[in-house]
Amino acid sequence: xxxxxxxxxxxxxxxxxxxxxxxxxxxxxxxxxxxxxxxxxxxxxxxxxxxxxxxxxxxxxxxxxxxxxxxxxxxxxxxxxxxxxxxxxxxxxxxxxxxxxxxxxxxxxxxxxxxxxxxxxxxxxxxxxxxxxxxxxxxxxxxxxxxxxxxxxxxxxxxxxxxxxxxxxxxxxxxxxxxxxxxxxxxxxxxxxxxxxxxxxxxxxxxxxxxxxxxxxxxxxxxxxxxxxxxxxxxxxxxxxxxxxxxxxxxxxxxxxxxxxxxxxx
Amino acid sequence: xxxxxxxxxxxxxxxxxxxxxxxxxxxxxxxxxxxxxxxxxxxxxxxxxxxxxxxxxxxxxxxxxxxxxxxxxxxxxxxxxxxxxxxxxxxxxxxxxxxxxxxxxxxxxxxxxxxxxxxxxxxxxxxxxxxxxxxxxxxxxxxxxxxxxxxxxxxxxxxxxxxxxxxxxxxxxxxxxxxxxxxxxxxxxxxxxxxxxxxxxxxxxxxxxxxxxxxxxxxxxxxxxxxxxxxxxxxxxxxxxxxxxxxxxxxxxxxxxxxxxxxxxxxxxxxxxxxxxxxxxxxxxxxxxxxxxxxxxxx
Numbered sequence: 007x008x009x010x011x012x013x014x015x016x017x018x019x020x021x022x023x024x025x026x027x028x029x030x031x032x033x034x035x036x037x038x039x040x041x042x043x044x045x046x047x048x049x050x051x052x053x054x055x056x057x058x059x060x061x062x063x064x065x066x067x068x069x070x071x072x073x074x075x076x077x078x079x080x081x082x083x084x085x086x087x088x089x090x091x092x093x094x095x096x097x098x099x100x101x102x103x104x105x106x107x108x109x110x111x112x113x114x115x116x117x118x119x120x121x122x123x124x125x126x127x128x129x130x131x132x133x134x135x136x137x138x139x140x141x142x143x144x145x146x147x148x149x150x151x152x153x154x155x156x157x158x159x160x161x162x163x164x165x166x167x168x169x170x171x172x173x174x175x176x177x178x179x180x181x182x183x184x185x186x187x188x189x190x191x192x193x194x195x196x197x198x199x200x201x202x203x204x205x206x207x208x209x210x211x212x213x214x215x216x217x218x219x220x221x222x223x224x225x226x227x228x229x230x231x232x233x234x235x236x237x238x239x240x241x242x243x244x245x246x247x248x249x250x251x252x253x254x255x256x257x258x259x260x261x262x263x264x265x266x267x268x269x270x271x272x
Numbered sequence: 273x274x275x276x277x278x279x280x281x282x283x284x285x286x287x288x289x290x291x292x293x294x295x296x297x298x299x300x301x302x303x304x305x306x307x308x309x310x311x312x313x314x315x316x317x318x319x320x321x322x323x324x325x326x327x328x329x330x331x332x333x334x335x336x337x338x339x340x341x342x343x344x345x346x347x348x349x350x351x352x353x354x355x356x357x358x359x360x361x362x363x364x365x366x367x368x369x370x371x372x373x374x375x376x377x378x379x380x381x382x383x384x385x386x387x388x389x390x391x392x393x394x395x396x397x398x399x400x401x402x403x404x405x406x407x408x409x410x411x412x413x414x415x416x417x418x419x420x421x422x423x424x425x426x427x428x429x430x431x432x433x434x435x436x437x438x439x440x441x442x443x444x445x446x447x448x449x450x451x452x453x454x455x456x457x458x459x460x461x462x463x464x465x466x467x468x469x470x471x472x473x474x475x476x477x478x479x480x481x482x483x484x485x486x487x488x489x490x491x492x493x494x495x496x497x498x499x500x501x502x503x504x505x506x507x508x509x510x511x512x513x514x515x516x517x518x519x520x521x522x523x524x525x526x527x528x529x530x531x532x533x534x535x536x537x538x539x540x541x542x543x544x545x546x547x548x549x550x551x552x553x554x555x556x557x558x559x560x561x562x563x564x565x566x567x568x569x570x571x
Binding site: 008012016107108109111112114115116117118119122265267268269270 | 285315316319322323324325326343344345346347348350352354356357358359360361362371372374375376377417
């Protein structure tokens with residue numbers, strides 16, 4: 007458990023910063039909701055004047071935008087991107103920092119199996135993300151309740167919020183896989199930022215051209231939140247895709263990590 | 273009992289050779305030297321033993337247990353100090369050492385006591401941040417983290433870099449003390465002087481292959497003598513050059529110096545024919561033998 011606790015401690019500060027930023031983001035944004043809904047017709051007009059492509063790129067559904075969920079989904083898209091960066095950063099960094107910091111010799115000459123190292127780091131990352139989610143979801147829920155004027159469906163809102171964790175888990179797995187496959191990643195952010203944005207842009211372009219197939223490859227589009235709002239459920243096929251990907255990535259990551267040669271520092 | 277035993281241990285990094293067919297036996301309680309120039313395969317051998325790299329073929333056991341199957345179990349009793357030490361910069365020395373100790377099953381308070389003992393002996397401030405330490409002080413942290421769990425086998429990969437002569441002396445004393453308690457030591461170095469000072473037996477490695485394993489004393493004694501002669505006036509050195517067993521012959525003014533291996537009487541007979549100012553016959557130091565060994569091997 008020592009590696010697990012060591013990682014929790016090592017990432018404590020950065021996680022606090024992420025939590026603070028994400029919570030501030032939703033709070034500030036949600037506090038604007040009353041202003042948007044005060045004059046629904048004007049805002050609707052502005053929205054209608056936006057090209058349809060832009061609306062779909064931003065996941066704005068005119069039908070839902072003025073409900074608290076619809077409004078939340080709009081800002082949630084951006085929060086998810088930030089969350090994805092956090093998760094992928096964590097995934098890439100938590101393994102590769104031992105190599106880039108050259109502490110891997112120290113760690114792996116201790117009486118601990120690579121399986122245990124890998125598992126400790128993976129579980130520490132998951133716990134850190136869960137903590138982030140607890141804070142993020144609580145803040146979102148509390149503020150949304152505060153500003154919401156009409157009906158408030160807890161189940162739907164919770165279902166939306168949980169996709170934050172789903173997306174994060176996807177990018178955590180991807181980051182871990184990447185850190186094991188690529189040798190010597192000097193800076194995790196340099197690896198995670200472009201990857202996350204590439205996926206985001208792919209998803210956005212997919213929405214613009216209205217291609218359903220794109221949804222299979224962009225985790226940002228796995229969970230169509232307007233679908234969730236209207237139907238009260240997720241689309242199972244994407245849950246399966248995510249699950250399969252995460253399992254394959256983690257298992258592959260583990261196998262590669264245990265076979266990896268740790269070359270001498272030069 | 274053999275502490276380390278390797279059988280045809282071979283490691284390729286992709287296509288480039290690390291080590292090939294390394295057969296080593298390190299017995300319990302000995303200080304075993306491992307010498308060779310940089311890139312000869314010392315580190316690769318050690319890293320394979322420690323499970324950092326995986327052997328391409330061959331096998332090895334430590335404490336009689338296979339290194340690939342019982343890695344963590346074996347490492348419970350190994351202390352390792354690499355040539356360059358890197359630790360978590362954000363930690364304080366004491367935190368790092370406690371973290372290091374937390375990997376071992378031993379009683380943590382016993383470990384803490386040992387940490388304090390060693391820190392005092394090596395004159396290291398435990399409260400400092402790792403990041404603020406000088407290279408030499410980081411090395412001390414390395415020594416302590418390698419010894420804090422009182423391992424039965426200490427593996428040192430060119431450990432003395434960065435230590436001043438005084439600290440080096442203390443470090444060697446520390447190793448000798450551990451050795452007296454029955455601890456086995458594998459000491460890799462390219463500096464022959466330190467190997468000579470410390471080790472009982474030595475393996476010479478070159479281009480990934482073990483070229484010789486010998487007792488340090490035998491290596492020095494049974495092989496060569498260094499002759500240094502000073503003559504009256506000019507002399508024809510050809511008699512020395514022609515003599516079988518002479519190598520590394522240098523001349524300067526009326527001086528001649530060479531290494532000789534073989535029947536001493538042959539040399540003394542020739543020397544007797546000359547008028548001498550001075551004569552010295554010495555044990556060559558390991559370095560000379562080593563260089564000689566490498567050169568003759570090249571031919």
